[in-house]
Amino acid sequence: MVATASAGTARLAKGRHVLAIQDTTSLRDDGAKRSLQLHPTIAVDAATGALLGLVHAEFLRRAGGKRAQCNNRPFAEKESRRWLDAAVEAAQLVGAGATCVTMVADCEGDIYEMFALRPAEVEVLVRAYHDRPLADGTQLLACTDDLPELGREIIDLPACPGRPARKAVLALRARRVTIKRPHRNLAAEAAKLPAELTLSFVEAREIDPPPGATPAHWRLLTTHDVTTLDQAKQITAFYRQRWTIEQVFRTMKTKGFDVEAVRMLDGAPFENLATAILIAAVTILQMVRERDGVSRRPIEDVFDPEDHPAIEAVCATLQGKTERQKNPHPVGSLAYAAWVCARLGGWTGYYGKPGPVVTLHGFLRLHTMIQGWKLRGLV
Numbered sequence: 255m256v257a258t259a260s261a262g263t264a265r266l267a268k269g270r271h272v273l274a275i276q277d278t279t280s281l282r283d284d285g286a287k288r289s290l291q292l293h294p295t296i297a298v299d300a301a302t303g304a305l306l307g308l309v310h311a312e313f314l315r316r317a318g319g320k321r322a323q324c325n326n327r328p329f330a331e332k333e334s335r336r337w338l339d340a341a342v343e344a345a346q347l348v349g350a351g352a353t354c355v356t357m358v359a360d361c362e363g364d365i366y367e368m369f370a371l372r373p374a375e376v377e378v379l380v381r382a383y384h385d386r387p388l389a390d391g392t393q394l395l396a397c398t399d400d401l402p403e404l405g406r407e408i409i410d411l412p413a414c415p416g417r418p419a420r421k422a423v424l425a426l427r428a429r430r431v432t433i434k435r436p437h438r439n440l441a442a443e444a445a446k447l448p449a450e451l452t453l454s455f456v457e458a459r460e461i462d463p464p465p466g467a468t469p470a471h472w473r474l475l476t477t478h479d480v481t482t483l484d485q486a487k488q489i490t491a492f493y494r495q496r497w498t499i500e501q502v503f504r505t506m507k508t509k510g511f512d513v514e515a516v517r518m519l520d521g522a523p524f525e526n527l528a529t530a531i532l533i534a535a536v537t538i539l540q541m542v543r544e545r546d547g548v549s550r551r552p553i554e555d556v557f558d559p560e561d562h563p564a565i566e567a568v569c570a571t572l573q574g575k576t577e578r579q580k581n582p583h584p585v586g587s588l589a590y591a592a593w594v595c596a597r598l599g600g601w602t603g604y605y606g607k608p609g610p611v612v613t614l615h616g617f618l619r620l621h622t623m624i625q626g627w628k629l630r631g632l633v
Contacts, residue, residue: 255526255529255530255533256308256310256311256529256533259307259308259533259536260307260308260309260310260343260346262307263297263306263307263308263309263347264346264347264350265350266297266306266307266555267297267306267347267350267351267352268350268351268352269351269352269353270299270300270301270306270352270353271299271300271301271352271353271354271355271356272297272298272299272300272306272344272347272352272354272355272356273297273298273299273300273356273358273492273495274295274296274297274309274340274341274344274347274355274356274357274358274376275295275296275297275298275358275359275495275496275498275499276293276294276295276296276310276337276340276357276358276359276363276499277293277294277359277360277362277496277499277500277503278291278292278293278314278336278362279291279292279503279506280292281513281514281528282514287316287317288316288317289315289316290313290314290315290316290524290525291313291314291315291316292311292312292313292314292528292532293311293312293313293314293336293340294308294309294310294311294499294502294532295308295309295310295311295340295343295344296308296309296498296499296502296536297309297344297347298495298498299549300354300356300492300495302548302549303495303498303543303548303549304540304543304544304549304551305498305536305539305540305543306540306555307536307540307555308532308533308536309340309343309344309347310339310340310343310344311529311532312336312339313525313528314333314336326439326440327440328440328443329367329443329446334362334365334367337359337362337363337365337368338365338367338368338371338372340357341357341368341372341373341376341378342373344357344376345373345375345376348375348376354377355375355376355377356376356377356378356379356478356492357372357376357377357378357379358379358380358492358493358495358496359378359379359380359381359496360380360381360496361380361381361382361383362383363380363381364380364381364382364383364384364475366433366435366436366447366451367447368380369451369453369475369477370435370447370448370451371446371447372477377476377477377478378475378476378477379474379475379476379477379478379489379492379493380474380475380476381472381473381474381475381493382394382395382455382473382474382475384436386433386434386436387433387434388431388432388433388434389432389433389434389450390432394431394433394455394473394475395473397429397431397455398427398428398429398455398457401427401428401429402427403425403426403427404426404427404428404482404483404486405426405483405486406423406424406425406426406461407423407424407426407487407490408421408422408423408424409421409422409424409490409494410422411470412497417467417468420464420467422460422463422470423460423461423462424458424459424460424461424470424490425458425459425460425461426456426457426458426483426486426487426490427456427457427459427486428454428455428456428457428480428481428485428486428489429454429455430452430453430454430455430481431452431453431454431455431475432450432451432452432453433450433451433452433453434449434450435447435448435449435450435451453475453476453477454475454476454477454478454479454480454489455473455474455475456472456473456474456476456480456486456489456490457471457472457473457474458470458471458472458474458486458490459471459472472490472493474489474490474493476489498539498543501539501542501610502532502535502536502539504610505535505538505539505542505610505614506528506531506532506535509609509610509611510535510538510610510611510614511531511534511535511614513527513528513531534614535610537556537617538610538613538614538617539610540555540556540588541556541588541591541592541595541613541617542592542608542609542610542613544588544589544592545589545592545593545596545607545608545613546589546607547583547584547587547588547589550587551587551588551589552586552587552588553565553586553587553588553590553591555588556588556591557591561624562586563627564623564624564627564628565590565591565594565620565624566585567627568594568598568620568623569581569590569593569594572594572597572598574603578603578604579602579603581593581594591620592608592613594616594620595608595613595616595617595620596608596612596613596616597616598615598616598617598619598620599611599612599613599614599615599616599617599619600612600615600616601616
């Protein structure tokens with residue numbers, strides 16, 4: 255299933271700068287240190303923010319007590335290897351015609367091996383976690399304290415638990431840094447890595463946050479060159495797209511398929527179901543993000559060409575008398591199909607915008623109607 259979905263994503267990547275965004279989410283956790291984690295990678299168009307599809311996914315099974323000291327194991331045997339594995343998978347998008355691939359990850363992806371062993375055709379952007387020693391004797395997290403600002407930008411911070419959505423003013427600073435190789439207990443492992451790496455470091459710090467609010471503060475390490483304000487803004491824009499994978503997880507869980515509530519024993523059947531839900535969640539979010547037609551994505555991103563007549567026929571039955579109840583999007587666009595799904599899911603066209611739950615319900619109804627349309631042709 256993942257291979258099929260990934261092949262479809264590769265077809266859409268041609269001619270685009272692709273952000274390959276990865277993260278880990280927990281699907282099951284019994285509270286006794288036994289859990290099942292899912293680590294997917296999704297592709298987002300760097301220019302438009304359109305969600306292109308799934309790139310890679312793997313399951314992680316954790317069991318037992320405290321894990322052995324990671325520093326005593328070869329990198330190939332560590333769970334953290336998954337971050338590099340995803341970058342290797344994402345490199346195939348370049349072979350499929352992508353003009354550039356930038357791997358985006360949060361703090362967990364701040365691994366020296368991620369930068370040192372990455373495929374040459376993949377750029378890396380991670381949120382810094384480790385306060386690494388630099389070649390000039392200073393420390394990474396304080397290296398921009400005395401630098402003048404490159405400038406400022408105003409961004410929209412999305413809502414998250416404990417924080418309402420708001421606009422934020424960010425002061426941007428950047429410099430080149432040379433980080434030292436971290437200590438490794440295994441000499442043979444350390445010998446595989448360069449003694450130091452030169453990267454760009456971008457700091458984005460919120461200015462004058464609302465009273466009581468925690469200021470946004472991002473420290474970002476990247477293989478991209480960053481020396482100007484425009485380049486720094488580009489890096490923060492790439493990093494903000496990481497929120498897309500959080501939306502995929504929410505669609506899999508409470509805001510959509512509620513995968514955590516599935517009553518099925520652990521093992522291959524549940525993992526197969528979770529994989530199918532992941533692919534479906536990406537599909538639903540593709541339509542949710544394109545509901546306004548901003549990226550002008552074609553309907554073929556989600557639906558087969560042979561399904562178009564059925565979708566148009568269904569749309570004709572949903573059109574109302576008022577302008578608000580008519581499909582405003584061009585036939586053949588993904589936004590056109592997203593409107594149909596939203597109306598089938600119960601959206602009236604008047605209040606708010608359709609989210610994942612409404613779109614999911616409508617998508618399932620539409621698929622049933624498409625199957626009926628195909629059967630009608632066999633009669």
